[in-house]
Amino acid sequence: MCGIVGLFLKDKALEPQLGAMLTDMLITMTDRGPDSAGIAIYGDESEGKAKLTVQSDTPEEDFDKLKGALKKEIKGDVDIKVNSTHAVLEIRADQVAAARAALKEIRPNVRVMSRGDTLEIYKEVGLPKDVAARFNVSAMAGTHGIGHTRMATESAVTTMGAHPFNTGDDQCLVHNGSLSNHNSLRRKLRRDGVHIETENDTEVGAAYLTWRMNQGATLGEALESSLEDLDGFFTFVVGTKDGFGVVRDPIACKPAVMAETDQYVAFGSEYRALVNLPGIENARVWEPEPATVYFWSHTTPTPSEKAA
Amino acid sequence: MQTLDLSEIGLREVNKTLHAQAENTNQTAWTIENARGSHAIACGLDAPIEVTVKGSTGYYCGGMNQQATINVHGSAGPGTGENIMSGKIVIEGDASQYLGATGHGGLIVVKGNASSRCGISMKGVNIVVQGNIGHMSAFMGQSGNLVVLGDAGDALGDSCYEARFFVRGSVKSLGADCEKKEMRPEHIEFLKEILAEAELDADPSEFTRYGSARNLYNFDVDNAGAY
Numbered sequence: 001m002c003g004i005v006g007l008f009l010k011d012k013a014l015e016p017q018l019g020a021m022l023t024d025m026l027i028t029m030t031d032r033g034p035d036s037a038g039i040a041i042y043g044d045e046s047e048g049k050a051k052l053t054v055q056s057d058t059p060e061e062d063f064d065k066l067k068g069a070l071k072k073e074i075k076g077d078v079d080i081k082v083n084s085t086h087a088v089l090e091i092r093a094d095q096v097a098a099a100r101a102a103l104k105e106i107r108p109n110v111r112v113m114s115r116g117d118t119l120e121i122y123k124e125v126g127l128p129k130d131v132a133a134r135f136n137v138s139a140m141a142g143t144h145g146i147g148h149t150r151m152a153t154e155s156a157v158t159t160m161g162a163h164p165f166n167t168g169d170d171q172c173l174v175h176n177g178s179l180s181n182h183n184s185l186r187r188k189l190r191r192d193g194v195h196i197e198t199e200n201d202t203e204v205g206a207a208y209l210t211w212r213m214n215q216g217a218t219l220g221e222a223l224e225s226s227l228e229d230l231d232g233f234f235t236f237v238v239g240t241k242d243g244f245g246v247v248r249d250p251i252a253c254k255p256a257v258m259a260e261t262d263q264y265v266a267f268g269s270e271y272r273a274l275v276n277l278p279g280i281e282n283a284r285v286w287e288p289e290p291a292t293v294y295f296w297s298h299t300t301p302t303p304s305e306k307a308a
Numbered sequence: 309m310q311t312l313d314l315s316e317i318g319l320r321e322v323n324k325t326l327h328a329q330a331e332n333t334n335q336t337a338w339t340i341e342n343a344r345g346s347h348a349i350a351c352g353l354d355a356p357i358e359v360t361v362k363g364s365t366g367y368y369c370g371g372m373n374q375q376a377t378i379n380v381h382g383s384a385g386p387g388t389g390e391n392i393m394s395g396k397i398v399i400e401g402d403a404s405q406y407l408g409a410t411g412h413g414g415l416i417v418v419k420g421n422a423s424s425r426c427g428i429s430m431k432g433v434n435i436v437v438q439g440n441i442g443h444m445s446a447f448m449g450q451s452g453n454l455v456v457l458g459d460a461g462d463a464l465g466d467s468c469y470e471a472r473f474f475v476r477g478s479v480k481s482l483g484a485d486c487e488k489k490e491m492r493p494e495h496i497e498f499l500k501e502i503l504a505e506a507e508l509d510a511d512p513s514e515f516t517r518y519g520s521a522r523n524l525y526n527f528d529v530d531n532a533g534a535y
Contacts, residue, residue: 251444252405252424252442252443253405255385255386255404255405257404270345270366270367270385271345271364271366271383271385272344272345272346272366273345274345275344275345285364285383285401285402286402287402287404287405287423290424290442290443
């Protein structure tokens with residue numbers, strides 16, 4: 001089991017409440033995944049700047065004087081917002097690689113959770129309500145976001161095993177299910193030079209998508225080919241800068257419910273997660289079809305479903 | 309009419325109250341309010357009562373039902389009516405996966421669509437779906453009837469035994485050892501009765517019957533690949 005929630009806002013007036021709505025949905029999914037929880041939130045953007053969300057088990061030491069130290073290393077502007085065990089570093093977009101390399105040197109225990117223009121990922125071990133409170137997720141604003149509650153099956157309960165996983169700039173993946181060919185796929189991807197940190201199955205799924213996109217595939221194409229190349233059970237929800245996508249394996253054992261109104265598109269592992277959303281009584285509620293890739297985007301003129 | 313507010317008294321209290329109804333109870337009409345997708349609503353009932361659930365339900369609503377009539381005024385989550393023995397479940401909206409799994413008897417009616425694995429391993433239950441059903445429906449169905457006024461998804465009736473399937477629309481594909489069968493007068497007669505009981509209007513002559521080709525019943529080395 002695991003719980004997934006997602007919310008894509010069409011109505012700008014709801015943006016300040018995104019974190020609060022997602023928090024409520026996430027906590028409802030606690031009994032599907034009490035081990036750890038995480039949230040990917042797409043917030044504001046500063047021209048020419050990129051965000052690196054980083055994590056440390058010893059934030060007092062690692063984040064202390066990090067701003068100055070990193071500034072000195074990359075010789076560019078650094079802004080830092082510390083939030084519990086996480087910190088969001090805002091740097092010049094062209095200095096992301098330099099900053100990552102510098103971090104490895106000056107703060108070897110700091111791990112990168114995500115990178116992108118608007119994406120921030122927060123995840124930790126613990127009950128969803130505690131994780132959400134730790135990061136004060138309910139105060140966060142944004143255009144769309146994805147949350148995950150984990151019941152670990154394939155690997156240890158650790159921060160790095162929690163979801164969402166960052167797959168590329170402003171892209172993230174959450175997963176309900178279990179992949180059965182992750183060991184062989186991990187070996188194959190590592191041979192191709194892909195960095196995979198843990199023994200977690202979903203990280204392999206995320207690395208697979210990144211690898212396919214590095215070969216030139218679009219996210220949609222990468223999801224399509226995942227239906228061929230990944231063996232096991234999955235309902236995936238992926239976040240992009242513009243929106244989110246959903247795909248389920250052809251057997252579709254893992255539950256998924258979607259709801260759409262004029263104000264939002266929402267995803268939940270169960271209908272329960274959606275019951276407090278405004279106007280849910282009159283929303284169009286349906287289950288996404290197996291082996292079909294769905295996308296909602298802020299940049300397409302009409303929110304649309306793309307059939308596989 | 310007795311009303312139970314699930315958000316106020318909780319699931320255990322709701323189900324305990326319904327379980328306490330005897331065969332000859334005078335309180336035969338019950339309404340459950342604020343279902344809000346909760347799991348296991350009205351599970352294990354065994355009295356001739358009528359329960360109306362306001363809102364959509366989560367996993368296993370009406371599971372193991374005997375005698376009772378359960379109306380869901382909303383959509384129903386996975387495993388609704390699992391192992392139903394008798395009585396009736398009517399879902400006004402859609403039903404999620406494995407509706408009526410392993411059901412031994414009674415009737416389940418869905419006014420919307422039913423998802424994948426509808427009637428999986430059915431053992432005598434009758435299921436009538438006004439809309440469409442998803443893939444792998446009636447997998448290993450042993451007995452009972454699955455009546456679909458819309459279309460059926462992939463692999464209908466895979467590895468089925470003696471369950472019967474009546475589909476008015478198209479069937480995307482048939483499962484292993486499931487085949488099209490002739491409609492005889494007794495089948496028309498059965499459809500007339502079951503559609504009347506389900507209070508749905510459809511012309512029985514428009515349905516096609518499917519069932520087991522009975523080739524997988526006993527091990528045959530030529531079929532080894534199909535097992």
